Amino acid sequence: MGTQNTLAASVQPKKGRLYAVIQVKENGKSKAVWRSLGLPEGTGKSKVNKAFREVVKKFENEYAERLARNGRPSSDISVFKYMCAYLKKVEPNLQKSTFQSYHMMVYGKIKRYFEPKPQLTVGTITAKDIEKFYEHLFAKNVVANTVIHYHAILHKAFQKAFKDELIDANPFDRIDRPKKNKFHGENYSEEELVTLLELTRSDSIYPAIMLGGGLGLRRSEALGVRWSRIDWDKKTVLLDTKIIEYKVNGKTVIDPVEEMKNKSSRRTLPLPEPVLEMLSEEKEKQSIYRKMFKGSYNRKYDDFVCVNELGELIRPSYVTQYFSDLLKKYGLRHIRFHDLRHTFASILIGQDVPLINVSNFLGHSDLSTTANIYAHLDKASKQASANIITGILNKAKD
Known part of the structure; x- marks a missing residue:
């Protein structure tokens, strides 16, 4: 029994009580984490599902926050939480103005789009998911040159995930970078x-x-x-x-x-x-x-x-x-x-x-x-x- 969650999880009985068994990956190894639902065996399905969702959701949030604090994200971390952790990690190497720009993107449009989609994780996001994000930006009248900036920071972040062996390939390599707007400045004449x-x-x-x-x-x-x-x-x-x-x-x-x-x-x-x-x-x-x-x-x-x-x-x-x-x-x-x-x-x-x-x-x-x-x-x-x-x-x- 289970529902759609970021982390793989299921309901298991133990000594007459029900537990959510959540699969997590740390340091390249998988392990099962047991969390009590506070319900006895034989409880109705709807009540079990509700308790299961709440327990798993709470664990996911705590897990993502802990990974972000420790600077050791895994492929199970949501895209938004990973971007927060990545930004914190690279901040010392960025110019202040560049960091400010990255911060606005991560905690602005990236947060608004990806935070409500915890099922999109570093390990599960696909090229199609990325293209949908870009389509969302264009629908909000964001110009191509700005979309390119989002592509750049996300590509860098996921390249780091690839180097850290969290993922087997960078999904951003599978899509074309948005094309630049052709722009000619309004030049003054000599006069x-x-x-x-x-x-x-x-x-x-x-x-x-x-x-x-x-x-x-x-x-x-x-x-x-x-x-x-x-x-x-x-x-x-x-x-x-x-x-x-x-x-x-x-x-x-x-x-x-x-x-x-x-x-x-x-x-x-x-x-x-x-x-x-x-x-x-x-x-x-x-x-x-x-x-x-x-x-x-x-x-x-x-x-x-x-x-x-x-x-x-x-x-x-x-x-x-x-x-x-x-x-x-x-x-x-x-x-x-x-x-x-x-x-x-x-x-x-x-x-x-x-x-x-x-x-x-x-x-x-x-x-x-x-x-x-x-x-x-x-x-x-x-x-x-x-x-x-x-x-x-x-x-x-x-």
Whole structure:
């Protein structure tokens, strides 16, 4: 006698009493755990089934929580409980912002979908079950790029389960990764970029805007530019720090991190004269603010270019919102702050700068990344190819 449960279980009599006998696997070995139903033999079937479900359910919850606490999950653990245990295990090796992102996914949509389905365990989940989860996300209007993030964290977690010999194969290897949304940023033209820089010259985030549009930096990179990394004689800047933002117990934390997105992101770039001029003016301005506000000025971040009047680091989320407000204030076409990076790249490509040079400037991990984003703008290489073919075909006429 038994019901559908996460762990295999059945009702067994012993010395005139009824017990739930639950099969669990620990350290690769199976064992039976007996739990009393509190009923004598001969009790009615419906009453036995009800007691059986309650006892097994209670044991499953206690068992999963114990495994999660000990960091030793088994293949019988539910998908959600396993993801909680996995997240706890990898937290020390993750950047705080990455952990925050993972935490939101696990305790957000993953929890809402998988917690009510305890029958889906690490050992039983199938490719079809995974596809149903993705279909659920798409039905909730989650974009493909976000679904890819869920696929990535789940795939990593189950790969760990495979390495730990909890499962014989990673079920996420049996399905295709969701395809990315094709997205082209709303680039500004050269004229629009010049107008933006002229109008925002006196605004607090002007240095970030100049670094985004004039060097093609990511938001986190622009905010992480440091005075000590600038070589005024060689007119270069080393990018090796980014500013991340995350929450701890509901409180927002801003943190400089000397760990870039990838190896290529740590790069030294030449500084165009207008950017050098902006940096020089900003350095003088900060000197004035330090004298003006004295003890109220935060000296902790003296090495950073992008700080407010009191010397505090500028929040990435503030840049995003304030940039949008500035565009409305000046009646400019709306773009995202990140689109300044796309603007920078599109202008270079429009001026026939080779794609490999643009890729190196942007700090992409490989040329294919740049090509996938900007190939539609690379008219120079396309025209060069057309010219070569034209020359060959013209010879055929002779």
